[in-house]
Amino acid sequence: MSEIMQYMANGAATVFTVNNLLLIVLGTVIGLVAGSIPGLNAGNTCAMMLPITLAFPVSGALVFIVAVYMSVQYGGSISAILINTPGASGAMATLLDGYPMCQQGKPAQALGISLGASTVGGIIATIICIVVLKPISQYALQFRTVDIFLLALIGISVIIVISEKDPLKGGLAGAMGLLMAAIGAEPTYGSTRLTFGFFELYEGIPMVACMCGVFAFPAMISLISEKDGSHAGKGAEVGLGGILQGVRLSLRYPAALIRSALIGLFVGIIPGAGVNAAALMSYSQARTWSKNRDNFGKGEPEGIIASEAANNAVAAGAGVNALTIGIPGSNTAAVLLAALTLKGITPGPRIMQAYGNEVYGVFIALLVATVLMFVFGLGYTALASHIIKVDLSYMVPAVMLICIIGSYATRGLIFDSYLFIVFGVLGYLMVSSGYQYAPLVLGIVMGPIAETNFAIAMNLSGGSYGIMFETGISRVIWVVLVLTLLGPTLMKKMKKSDGKKTPET
Amino acid sequence: MFIKFIKYSIKEYLFAYFSLIFLVVYWFSAHTLPYNALRYPIIISMIVAVLIAANLVNCVVKFRRELIAEREEAAAHEPVRKARWDCVLGLTKKRLGVAVFTLLHPILLPYVGFIPLSLIYLFGVSYFLGIRNYKVMLLYSIAVTAALYGIFELWLGISLPQGILETFL
Incomplete structure (x- = not known):
């Protein structure tokens, strides 16, 4: 326990500097604004911010990204409640009760409930994460290189299974991500692969160009409509008094707040489940346990609380496995890992030994960002009804330009701006033909981790694949991997066969 | 029918074609490297190859279903959905x-x-x-x-x- 306190003190020392606090403020404001604009979610906002983190030291870059991540989640609820369009995907469940409340003439109250629940959910989850971080990382230290390779495969397979309507499409996207990550120099021998003679590809695919291309380009192109660039719908006016009333109302549901935060945290820790699944699961649980279950979908405060407390708790949960095991729980956590990689830090079980203070600093920063999200959220929410009506015709070229220049700025190479376009077109084609880009991005982020650990394991074993089954941990991981891949298909088949049998019986 | 299949597969499985081209180019470029440098890409490539094949088989299966649905719609004198052969990928x-x-x-x-x-x-x-x-x-x-x-x-x-x-x- 004293060791955790020591880490927390050191982590707090890295966060509570003037520069880092200013970065958290900046990240919080950017997250609130971006989250409230439909089309911008946590993943693409954090990806767009990656080039800017180049200017910051390790701790600054991390606190900035997590502040954006946390506040985007609340920002997403603003447009969900006011114009029935979720800003971020995690706010999908929020609009089920938020928008009806707005239609009943209580938009400020609905936003206040959302703000209160987001804040409490974020704080509960972050505090739990701070407590469990050290034990998890100590357990993770027992993993050998081959186990880390297998964990990387689990990370991708879970994402394929859970996030995809079509697992075959998700599987191909994830495997292609791993193969694309094998472009450039091989980790142990240095032989170059598929660089087409471009020295720019020697170190592999540049993360910023890839992230900006895959996340931002398709999102921006998809926002362009043939009619006009402004959002449909009229945002209602909201006052500070109503927001505070809503905040107070949210605190009258402590059980819903705690349950939703725990669901969000748990789902966040599961690789691939994501913020949307957490919010919907929490909403469904709240409806089951609520006394007012008939009122759900008609403007029930508990519905907003369930969704918002859970989606903010996900941010903390996703951070735990991303940092301690090196498996990103969502595409936003993959961007967080990319930020680490850009700073020369390899995420994984050994991160706590070298960067323990920074890792604890991330969670302290999450706490600070949550509090600031509440403070700035009060002010921003009152203005947001005007901001969410921003004309997309202004936003699209500005975001594209940030990505082009951001890609260039990472290494000072115009080649990276070309790659932004290549990945952007690829991302758009994927989305248009029903392939999700999250597995591709995760494959690219996790590819180098998987390949390096695989190469080390093969060198240690003299090329024998038996090393992958040697220890108990490896065997357990294999069982989990097989269950992950086959479980959902078997469950579907069992359900189908049950359905066929029922009429006969 | 062939044109319809091409349109359908572009609309639904364009990324599988891209992956196939990428895989071929990757191996054309990398096959001369020493085995140790290719051990990992070989495993991943095999997985990619299997998944490309599975995606394309799925494409054929789904295309057949769409064809059958189209014939049924025509037989029932319902308005036939043209969107299934639209391969512009939302490009306005x-x-x-x-x-x-x-x-x-x-x-x-x-x-x-x-x-x-x-x-x-x-x-x-x-x-x-x-x-x-x-x-x-x-x-x-x-x-x-x-x-x-x-x-x-x-x-x-x-x-x-x-x-x-x-x-x-």
């Missing part, structure tokens, strides 16, 4: 136009330079997207360009291409 004139503008930006960047090209890009794209308030467009273009120049050139110290302004700056 505006979307294509913005994509082309964005493609041209990095190509022209070293020659024209960041400041003039970004001003033209921001003004041009917002005009293309239908904005006609020229004062706001001009102010917006200058503000965004200045903000990015300030962040990247002045704050981060990254030298942005100066292009035609090289002699003046």
Whole structure:
């Protein structure tokens, strides 16, 4: 326990500097604004911010990204409640009760409930994460290189299974991500692969160009409509008094707040489940346990609380496995890992030994960002009804330009701006033909981790694949991997066969 | 029928074709490397190859289902859904136009330079997207360009291409 306190003190020392606090403020404001604009979610906002983190030291870059991540989640609820369009995907469940409340003439109250629940959910989850971080990382230290390779495969397979309507499409996207990550120099021998003679590809695919291309380009192109660039719908006016009333109302549901935060945290820790699944699961649980279950979908405060407390708790949960095991729980956590990689830090079980203070600093920063999200959220929410009506015709070229220049700025190479376009077109084609880009991005982020650990394991074993089954941990991981891949298909088949049998019986 | 299949597979499985081309090019480029350097890519490539095959088989199966559904709709005198053979991938004139503008930006960047090209890009794209308030467009273009120049050139110290302004700056 004293060791955790020591880490927390050191982590707090890295966060509570003037520069880092200013970065958290900046990240919080950017997250609130971006989250409230439909089309911008946590993943693409954090990806767009990656080039800017180049200017910051390790701790600054991390606190900035997590502040954006946390506040985007609340920002997403603003447009969900006011114009029935979720800003971020995690706010999908929020609009089920938020928008009806707005239609009943209580938009400020609905936003206040959302703000209160987001804040409490974020704080509960972050505090739990701070407590469990050290034990998890100590357990993770027992993993050998081959186990880390297998964990990387689990990370991708879970994402394929859970996030995809079509697992075959998700599987191909994830495997292609791993193969694309094998472009450039091989980790142990240095032989170059598929660089087409471009020295720019020697170190592999540049993360910023890839992230900006895959996340931002398709999102921006998809926002362009043939009619006009402004959002449909009229945002209602909201006052500070109503927001505070809503905040107070949210605190009258402590059980819903705690349950939703725990669901969000748990789902966040599961690789691939994501913020949307957490919010919907929490909403469904709240409806089951609520006394007012008939009122759900008609403007029930508990519905907003369930969704918002859970989606903010996900941010903390996703951070735990991303940092301690090196498996990103969502595409936003993959961007967080990319930020680490850009700073020369390899995420994984050994991160706590070298960067323990920074890792604890991330969670302290999450706490600070949550509090600031509440403070700035009060002010921003009152203005947001005007901001969410921003004309997309202004936003699209500005975001594209940030990505082009951001890609260039990472290494000072115009080649990276070309790659932004290549990945952007690829991302758009994927989305248009029903392939999700999250597995591709995760494959690219996790590819180098998987390949390096695989190469080390093969060198240690003299090329024998038996090393992958040697220890108990490896065997357990294999069982989990097989269950992950086959479980959902078997469950579907069992359900189908049950359905066929029922009429006969 | 063949044309219909091609349209359907482009609409639904374009990424599988891209993956197939990528895999072939990858191995054409990498096959001469020593085995140790290729051990990992071999495993991943095999997985990719199996998944490409599975995707394409799935494409054929789903195409057959769509054909059957189309015949049933026609037999029942229902309006036949044309969308299933639409392979434009949501590309409208505006979307294509913005994509082309964005493609041209990095190509022209070293020659024209960041400041003039970004001003033209921001003004041009917002005009293309239908904005006609020229004062706001001009102010917006200058503000965004200045903000990015300030962040990247002045704050981060990254030298942005100066292009035609090289002699003046």
